[in-house]
Amino acid sequence: MRIDVVSLFPDFIRQSAAVGVVGRAQQRELLQVETWNPRDFAPDRHRTVDGRPFGGGPGMVMLIDPLRAALAAVRQAAPEPVHVIYLSPQGARLTQKRTEALARLPRIALVCGRYEGVDERLLEHEVDEELSIGDYVLSGGELAAAVVIDAVGRLQEGALNDAQSAQQDSFSDGLLDCPHYTRPEHHDAWGGVPEVLLSGDHAAIRRWRRKQSLGRTWLRRPDLLTQRALDDESRTLLDEFRREYARPNGAAGNDRRNKN
Numbered sequence: 302m303r304i305d306v307v308s309l310f311p312d313f314i315r316q317s318a319a320v321g322v323v324g325r326a327q328q329r330e331l332l333q334v335e336t337w338n339p340r341d342f343a344p345d346r347h348r349t350v351d352g353r354p355f356g357g358g359p360g361m362v363m364l365i366d367p368l369r370a371a372l373a374a375v376r377q378a379a380p381e382p383v384h385v386i387y388l389s390p391q392g393a394r395l396t397q398k399r400t401e402a403l404a405r406l407p408r409i410a411l412v413c414g415r416y417e418g419v420d421e422r423l424l425e426h427e428v429d430e431e432l433s434i435g436d437y438v439l440s441g442g443e444l445a446a447a448v449v450i451d452a453v454g455r456l457q458e459g460a461l462n463d464a465q466s467a468q469q470d471s472f473s474d475g476l477l478d479c480p481h482y483t484r485p486e487h488h489d490a491w492g493g494v495p496e497v498l499l500s501g502d503h504a505a506i507r508r509w510r511r512k513q514s515l516g517r518t519w520l521r522r523p524d525l526l527t528q529r530a531l532d533d534e535s536r537t538l539l540d541e542f543r544r545e546y547a548r549p550n551g552a553a554g555n556d557r558r559n560k561n
């Protein structure tokens with residue numbers, strides 16, 4: 302997959318895409334991230350990329366032409382059609398489902414705004430989709446673009462070492478992830494790990510993990526449960542979790558974080 306990023310801060314994009322799973326995906330040539338600075342496409346000698354907003358008000362708005370020319374160069378840089386995304390708080394919320402669909406495309410371009418945003422006409426004529434990473438305002442689209450690159454890059458076939466781990470992610474089946482434990486089996490200050498994980502009984506472990514996923518989702522993100530239908534086993538497991546949670550020293554009693 303190829304991702305082109307139009308940004309006034311290309312170094313930030315390049316550096317954030319060079320580390321970890323996404324960096325490795327690039328080294329393995331599963332993912333190609335290219336950056337384009339609209340300043341390089343500004344026609345004047347001051348390399349102007351922004352202007353005052355018509356109608357007055359604070360801040361500056363990014364000009365059409367440097368962005369338009371940068372996107373024309375993006376489109377020309379490879380033969381596949383490009384799905385162009387603008388990052389902004391006005392966009393649709395990015396979800397794992399949307400991330401999975403984007404990860405299947407051969408090419409996307411991410412346009413990062415700064416200042417008060419970009420001229421609306423650019424969005425109308427050049428942008429296919431507007432995405433937000435959450436209900437808060439960043440000072441530019443770069444951090445959001447880095448989030449999209451990471452979320453999409455790690456889903457490229459071969460990017461993760463353990464083929465299963467993307468399937469086990471939080472949200473991949475609409476639920477939060479279960480708790481994880483590693484050595485030591487018994488910690489001097491904080492005690493042991495749940496017995497079932499040491500039992501070697503794979504069916505019991507799968508059941509326990511599923512129950513924890515359901516329980517955590519019920520406790521922390523009940524909105525996710527209303528969005529999906531539960532099968533019979535899941536309903537039974539969630540009922541068990543709820544009963545245990547209601548007992549003060551129940552097996553689920555330790556998950557009391559974020560309860561406000």
Ligand code: ADE
Nearest residue numbers: 388389390433434439445
């Ligand atoms: N640019 C500024 N804030 C943003 C947000 N919340 N999501 C995506 N892009 C942004």
